[in-house]
Amino acid sequence: MPDRDVTVCNAMMKSLAEDDRLLLARRLFNQMPERDVASWNTMIQVNAIHGHLGESRRLFRAMPQRNIISWTAMLAAEESDLAAAKITFAGMPEWNVVSWTVMITALAQAGLAREAAVLFAQLPEQNIVSITAMISGLGAAGSIDEARSLFDRMPARNQVSWSAMIQAYAQNGYIDEARSILDAMPAMDSVAWNTMIAAYAQDGQIEEALAMLNQVPCASPLPYTVVISAMAQEGALIPATKLFSRIPNHDTVSWTAMVAANAQNGHGRAALGFFRAMDLEGVAADEITILSVLSACGHEGLLAEGWSYFVLLGDDRGMAASVEHFYCMVDVIGRAGRLQEAEDLIASMPFVPNVVPWTSLLAACRTHGDAHRGARAADRVLESRFGAIDVPYALICNAYLGAGRIQDAEMVRRMMREQQLGLGARRRRRVALSQSTDCFALEI
Known part of the structure; x- marks a missing residue:
């Protein structure tokens, strides 16, 4: 050939x-x-x-x-799979600027700014992409002074570099400093505008976000959606709905924001109304949309509708039910008081369930007064708790007491005391470590 x-x-x-x-x-x-x-x-x-x-x-x-x-x-x-990326990087017969930069970016995006910095220092030739990746990583790690120092030393900057510095300030709560960087940009682009609007909105400065939104030339749905979500967090659904009506072209993200906004504020039927309107507009829902729809069904007690949306995910929408969809459906069924069905769904999941669905079932058992099933769910929560951030020990303890399992309740009380002692010890260790000399190594 x-x-x-x-x-x-x-x-x-x-x-x-x-x-x-x-x-x-x-x-x-x-x-x-x-x-x-x-x-x-x-x-x-x-x-x-x-x-x-x-x-x-x-x-x-x-x-x-x-x-x-x-x-x-x-x-x-493999950039999103850090362990695999490290293995691939270590196995490369040679490295070029691109491969170094990809690895630095992977580490920075994973929140490992110090490891990224070690690699960055070894980079034979630092370019605008690698420096920008480090600014983002340092910003995500809270090392804002180091990020600014690196930004100031850049021999040349592009729009991404400016936006990275705005984001670094914004995510650490330095809104005024973020705005000063935006104002100093030679030419503002949509990414920089959107980043600043999001910074104002997420800081609760809705009026400032709206004022800036009104200045954006040819704004896409994204900045509107960010402000709508911030309004929803404060329960301001009427202004959020008015802002939604101003979006020139509604996309999946903006429709989903309205579905989620209403679901989160207890307006389940309104959320479903937006979802149906989304369908009529011919805008395809995604996995996050369906999660919000299931949540709305749960809060409104619409079990039949929830089951219908869940079961028809594949046939009607061409998407497979995710772990989150299964977990949300357990919550929907449990809220409706169908505890046996909720437990059956957990047992039939095509993966090993973690602490989340068992906690949903445990809470539902408490609400609907099923003490023995609640104790059984509490057993599963304890078995699945390893790696979980929040374990509802008080709920577990009450479930055991309700089922007459006094010794198990005492065991959970001891766990609660040990957890509190462990948190105190970890805080003391963090203080001690912060006062010591930093020592970081890239393990590949």
């Missing part, structure tokens, strides 16, 4: 994938009598972009030969 034909096929595969015709791109790849390294690299990249990390890994392992682009493409594909 002539090199020119291979190059043409590679371009066609990339074009098909960009048009969301990944299956056709795969078929073309499989039918190619000859492939070069670029063919394999293209398929690794497009599968990763479409969320098929397993297929990218399979292709990477099957490659007859690899170059630095192959390794970097695989590293970029």
Whole structure:
């Protein structure tokens, strides 16, 4: 097969994938009598972009030969899987600026700013992308002075760099400083505007967010949606609804914001009304939309509707029920007092349930007065508690007392005391560590 034909096929595969015709791109790849390294690299990249990390890994392992682009493409594909990215990075025969930057970005996005800083210091050639990644990572870690120092030392900045510094200030509560960076930008873009609007909204400065929103040229639905969500947090549904009506083109995110806003504020039927209007507008719901719909059904006691939306996820909407959908459905059923059905759903889940659904069932048992089932749910909560952030020890203790299991209730009380002592010890250790010399290492 002539090199020119291979190059043409590679371009066609990339074009098909960009048009969301990944299956056709795969078929073309499989039918190619000859492939070069670029063919394999293209398929690794497009599968990763479409969320098929397993297929990218399979292709990477099957490659007859690899170059630095192959390794970097695989590293970029694994950016959200830090453990795998570290292994890939360590196994690379050589590193280039791109691979260094991808690894730094992965560490920064995972909140490991210090590990990212160690790697950043080793970078042979720091570029605008790697420096911006470090600014974002330092901002996320709360190291705002270091982030600003790095920003000030940049030999050149792009729009992403400016937006990263605005975000670093905003997420640490320095709203005025974030605004000063925005005002100093040579040319404001939509990302910077949206970041600042979100900063005002999330800080509770709704009027400032609205004032800025009115200045944005050709605003997309995103900044409107951020302000709507902030209004909903304060229970201001009427202003949120008026703002929603101003959005020029409603998309999935903006509709979902209104469904969630009403569900969170106890207006379940209004939430379902927005959801039905969304369907009539022909806007596709996503997994988050359905979660808000199920929540609305639970708060309104609409069990039949909740079951219908849950069961028809695959047939009507082409999406598989996620872990969160199962857990939310347990809450819907439990709130309706159908405790046996809720327990049956937990038992039939296609994965090992964690503490969340058992806690929902436990709370429902308390509400509906089923002491023995509540004690059984309490057992499961204790068995599943490892790795959980919040364990409802008081609820568990009361469930055991209600079922007459006095010794188990005493055991839980001891756990509560130990947890309180452990929290105190951890706080003391954090203070001691903060006063010691920092020592960080990248483990790969």
